[in-house]
Structure formats: C-alpha cells, structure tokens
Amino acid sequence: MKKIFITGALGQLGRAIYGLLKDDPQYQLYLTDFHTVDDGLIKVLDITDEESVKAMISDFMPDIIINCAAMTAVDLCETEQEKAYKINSLGPKYLAFSANEIGAKMIHVSTDYVYDGQAGVPYTEESETSPLSVYGKTKLAGDDFVLKSCPKALVVRTAWVYGEGKNFVKTMLRLADEGKNIRVVADQIGTPTSALELARAIIFLMNTHSYGIYHATCEGYTTWYEFAVNIFKLAGKDVKVEAITSAEYPTPARRPMYSVLDNKGLRERHGYYMKEWKEALVEYIDSIKYSE
Numbered sequence: 001m002k003k004i005f006i007t008g009a010l011g012q013l014g015r016a017i018y019g020l021l022k023d024d025p026q027y028q029l030y031l032t033d034f035h036t037v038d039d040g041l042i043k044v045l046d047i048t049d050e051e052s053v054k055a056m057i058s059d060f061m062p063d064i065i066i067n068c069a070a071m072t073a074v075d076l077c078e079t080e081q082e083k084a085y086k087i088n089s090l091g092p093k094y095l096a097f098s099a100n101e102i103g104a105k106m107i108h109v110s111t112d113y114v115y116d117g118q119a120g121v122p123y124t125e126e127s128e129t130s131p132l133s134v135y136g137k138t139k140l141a142g143d144d145f146v147l148k149s150c151p152k153a154l155v156v157r158t159a160w161v162y163g164e165g166k167n168f169v170k171t172m173l174r175l176a177d178e179g180k181n182i183r184v185v186a187d188q189i190g191t192p193t194s195a196l197e198l199a200r201a202i203i204f205l206m207n208t209h210s211y212g213i214y215h216a217t218c219e220g221y222t223t224w225y226e227f228a229v230n231i232f233k234l235a236g237k238d239v240k241v242e243a244i245t246s247a248e249y250p251t252p253a254r255r256p257m258y259s260v261l262d263n264k265g266l267r268e269r270h271g272y273y274m275k276e277w278k279e280a281l282v283e284y285i286d287s288i289k290y291s292e
C-alpha cells in the first residue's frame with residue numbers, strides 16, 4: 001500500500017485527486033488543508049509552518065507528498081506579496097525538504113504564469129521562464145526550491161484550472177443566472193484544464209519513475225472569451241458575451257497574453273495525452289448538471 005500525503009486537499013485539485021484515489025485500496029491517504037471540515041477527514045496544516053510540516057510528515061511517513069496548496073488569487077498576490085511568497089515558495093520548500101529527509105517522492109503543482117507569454121509558440125518544459133506577476137514569481141521560486149531540495153520531485157505546470165470550488169466556469173454561470181452583462185477578454189490565449197483531467201495526469205506521473213518538470217494542460221487552446229461562449233453553449237444558456245481587450249479590463253497583476261503549454265514530456269516520454277479542452281469541459285458541465 002502506498003501512503004500519500006496531500007496538502008490543499010480542500011482546493012479544486014485536492015478534491016479531484018481525493019475523488020480518484022479514495023476508494024482505491026492501493027492507497028492510504030492523509031489529507032490536510034489550511035482549514036478543515038467538520039467530518040475530521042481533513043487535518044489542519046499550514047504549509048508555511050515549517051515545524052508542523054516536518055512533524056506531520058515524519059509522523060505519517062508518506063511514500064508520496066502531493067502539494068495542492070497554493071495562494072491562487074493572482075491579483076491578491078500583488079498586494080500580499082509576503083503571504084504569497086510564504087505559501088507559494090516557502091511552503092513547497094519545507095514540504096520538499098521533508099520529503100527528501102524520509103526518501104518520499106514530492107509532487108508539486110505549478111503554473112503557466114511562470115512564462116511571460118511573448119513566445120508565440122507553445123511553451124515546453126525547457127522554455128525559459130520569465131514571470132510577469134507576483135503569483136508567477138512566487139510559484140517559480142517554489143518550483144526551484146522543490147527541484148533543488150528533493151531529487152525525487154515532479155513539478156507539474158498547468159493552466160486555467162476549474163473543478164469543485166471557485167473558478168471561471170462557476171463565475172460565468174453565476175453571472176448568467178444573475179442576468180449580468182458579461183464582458184470577457186478575448187486577447188489572452190491559453191488552455192482551460194479541468195481539475196479532473198489534471199488529477200488523472202498527476203496520478204499517472206506519480207506511478208512512473210520520472211522526475212523533473214512536466215506540463216499538464218488539456219490539449220488545444222482558446223481565449224477566455226471563447227471559453228465563456230462554450231460554457232454557455234454547453235450549459236444551454238442563451239447569453240450574449242461581449243469580447244473585450246485586456247486593456248479594457250485592467251487587473252492588478254499582469255498576465256501572459258499567450259501561455260499555451262506543450263505537454264511534451266507527457267507525450268514524448270510516456271505517450272500520454274490529456275483530453276481536448278472542449279471534451280473536458282463537456283465532462284465537467286455534465287458532472288455539475290448531475291450534481292444539481
């Protein structure tokens with residue numbers, strides 16, 4: 001039996017990984033998050049608390065640590081830089097350090113926002129990083145700490161994630177239900193990725209002997225505008241979406257205009273393909289329809 005320690009278990013990715021592993025007798029799970037829920041399933045762990053990280057990990061002695069915890073509010077990171085650094089950089093460092101001490105595998109999740117979006121062609125795992133935002137910079141520092149602290153580490157970079165929790169799909173559906181005017185940027189290009197597809201890829205990688213950086217996004221690419229249009233089409237909502245430019249929707253954090261990731265490692269080293277983004281979106285919209 002493999003013992004798996006998951007941080008950020010209440011987040012979108014944490015929940016998707018839990019959903020896939022919970023009934024599998026091969027795994028014994030230890031779930032943690034900054035907050036807990038009443039059923040006691042989730043233990044409280046702040047990954048920025050180095051002593052608690054060490055103590056919990058040396059107590060459970062996992063074979064694998066999956067870090068799903070992060071400060072993902074990209075704009076808030078601009079004004080709360082110290083907090084962002086602690087959660088996105090130091091937390092992963094403490095986890096990787098503890099993983100290394102007990103010989104565990106460390107899986108850390110990162111972002112397309114480590115790239116600046118100037119390339120114009122999909123970024124591979126070897127592409128140069130150059131983050132534009134505090135979120136991107138702190139995530140990149142986390143990736144570097146993890147790779148330096150633990151030889152048995154995987155850094156999985158993904159993008160535009162939606163699952164169980166707050167995300168773009170849910171926001172669009174709520175705005176439509178509230179009858180709000182919907183204006184969406186049409187000049188940022190990337191790849192919507194369902195937490196479920198990402199969780200499947202992470203579990204696949206977890207069961208290989210591969211380490212280093214991997215890109216894991218759904219296949220294909222689109223704009224936030226086209227993503228919104230497809231969400232409404234699949235959800236059967238007749239909503240007019242106005243396409244706007246990033247300049248018309250200023251945000252505190254700069255975002256890459258083009259952050260398409262090439263899953264080169266998954267494809268070339270493992271022959272593994274993730275679903276097309278539209279196919280994953282259909283699966284997601286169906287799942288929320290049935291859970292309503």
Ligand SMILES: NC(=O)c1ccc[n+]([C@@H]2O[C@H](COP(=O)([O-])OP(=O)(O)OC[C@H]3O[C@@H](n4cnc5c(N)ncnc54)[C@H](OP(=O)(O)O)[C@@H]3O)[C@@H](O)[C@H]2O)c1
Pocket residue numbers: 007008009010011012013014033034035045046047048067068069070071072087091109110111112139158159160161162165
């Ligand atoms: N969401 C995206 O679009 C996106 C895109 C690219 C990459 N990623 C990366 O994918 C990974 C998973 O993202 P996600 O969308 O699942 O994130 P999420 O839904 O925001 O979940 C993150 C979880 O981490 C928890 N957390 C925050 N600070 C913590 C701390 N100090 N100690 C322990 N837990 C803490 C959060 O709790 P609170 O909710 O209480 O803060 C939340 O439950 C992250 O590494 C993220 O950077 C996400």
